[in-house]
Amino acid sequence: MNAPISPALNMKRTASAPEASTATLLPTPAQLRQSVAIEAALARQISSQRKAVHDILSGQDDRLLVVVGPCSIHDPDAALEYADRLAVLSEQVSERLLPVMRVYVEKPRTTVGWKGLAYDPDLDGSGDMAKGITLSRELMHAVAARGLPVATELLQPMLAPYLDDLLSWVAIGARTTESQLHRELASDLAAAVGFKNATSGDVQIAIDAMQAAAHGHQRFAQDANGRPVMQQSAGNPHTHVVLRGGHGEPNYQASHVQAAVKALAQAGQNPRLMVDCSHANARKDHRRQNEVMLDVLAQRQAGNANLVALMLESHLFEGKQPLNPSALRYGVSVTDACIGWEATERLLKTAAERLG
Numbered sequence: 148m149n150a151p152i153s154p155a156l157n158m159k160r161t162a163s164a165p166e167a168s169t170a171t172l173l174p175t176p177a178q179l180r181q182s183v184a185i186e187a188a189l190a191r192q193i194s195s196q197r198k199a200v201h202d203i204l205s206g207q208d209d210r211l212l213v214v215v216g217p218c219s220i221h222d223p224d225a226a227l228e229y230a231d232r233l234a235v236l237s238e239q240v241s242e243r244l245l246p247v248m249r250v251y252v253e254k255p256r257t258t259v260g261w262k263g264l265a266y267d268p269d270l271d272g273s274g275d276m277a278k279g280i281t282l283s284r285e286l287m288h289a290v291a292a293r294g295l296p297v298a299t300e301l302l303q304p305m306l307a308p309y310l311d312d313l314l315s316w317v318a319i320g321a322r323t324t325e326s327q328l329h330r331e332l333a334s335d336l337a338a339a340v341g342f343k344n345a346t347s348g349d350v351q352i353a354i355d356a357m358q359a360a361a362h363g364h365q366r367f368a369q370d371a372n373g374r375p376v377m378q379q380s381a382g383n384p385h386t387h388v389v390l391r392g393g394h395g396e397p398n399y400q401a402s403h404v405q406a407a408v409k410a411l412a413q414a415g416q417n418p419r420l421m422v423d424c425s426h427a428n429a430r431k432d433h434r435r436q437n438e439v440m441l442d443v444l445a446q447r448q449a450g451n452a453n454l455v456a457l458m459l460e461s462h463l464f465e466g467k468q469p470l471n472p473s474a475l476r477y478g479v480s481v482t483d484a485c486i487g488w489e490a491t492e493r494l495l496k497t498a499a500e501r502l503g
């Protein structure tokens with residue numbers, strides 16, 4: 148397939164879709180957890196990295212949590228080159244920052260579009276999900292094995308048991324924070340969860356989500372062998388708001404942060420939060436992530452201790468490209484535009500210096 152994924156192509160696919168729906172069996176979570184197993188030492192590393200994230204969110208560790216990496220993964224080799232570089236940089240800034248790598252294998256779409264490595268690893272609409280979830284788990288394992296904590300957005304609750312033992316931080320995205328299913332899922336995770344404000348800019352839904360996720364829930368789930376179960380979750384006390392702007396308007400400035408912190412305090416929730424330097428906070432222009440980050444650092448230097456975390460969308464090379472499988476540039480995003488590696492390195496070193 149040579150054509151990029153475009154609305155026209157998606158319409159063509161819909162037109163040629165089979166009249167009756169079809170089903171293809173996938174491996175169970177237990178099968179995949181066995182074939183891509185976590186060794187005891189890696190399990191200990193992930194457990195201590197989760198605790199480090201929890202400690203930042205509770206104010207016991209005053210480092211800055213930085214969730215950084217590609218908008219989406221479409222090429223595991225490029226992702227691993229990125230991980231190698233980030234692992235070296237992490238060592239250099241670890242006194243003041245805790246970098247966590249974005250390994251995003253599912254993408255929520257505003258309408259239609261490529262939905263990520265887990266859904267379509269061959270980037271051609273063939274939808275080889277068995278390969279997609281295997282590659283996703285292998286990649287997360289390889290990133291963790293390089294010593295990096297792994298972050299992802301969990302979108303399809305059924306995918307969580309394939310991946311969640313590898314995760315140190317989880318996003319519930321702007322399009323799903325209000326969803327009861329995603330709040331229930333968050334209540335059952337060991338990793339910390341950041342709830343994004345809505346695409347409209349509504350922050351209250353993220354605060355409501357924190358409240359809902361802190362509770363135990365009885366929820367429909369599948370066990371490791373894929374059987375349906377009634378799962379009783381314990382509730383997740385390690386959640387926070389992510390300010391990502393809304394409807395093209397930023398919400399990272401001091402007045403927005405102050406308003407969010409006040410609303411969190413009124414709801415009796417953790418006031419420590421993350422600013423996403425990308426998305427509507429950057430008005431969808433990746434180059435603006437720089438100014439968002441510098442503003443947030445200045446707020447923190449001015450004494451706002453509730454700004455404990457940042458998110459950056461960054462890849463090996465700057466910008467984005469159309470998803471054309473036969474003409475892809477290596478290390479460039481196929482979803483939202485990202486800053487390149489040099490800018491990423493500069494920003495993380497600047498943050499470490501300013502918070503030193």
Ligand SMILES: O=C[C@H](O)[C@H](O)COP(=O)(O)O
Pocket residue numbers: 218254255256257258259260426482483
């Ligand atoms: O972070 C990525 C995108 O902003 C999100 O997946 C929505 O993408 P879309 O509006 O291109 O569908």
Ligand SMILES: C=C(OP(=O)(O)O)C(=O)O
Pocket residue numbers: 218251255300319320321322343391426
């Ligand atoms: C989809 C993302 O963000 P949001 O939910 O804020 O749009 C993302 O961070 O990749």
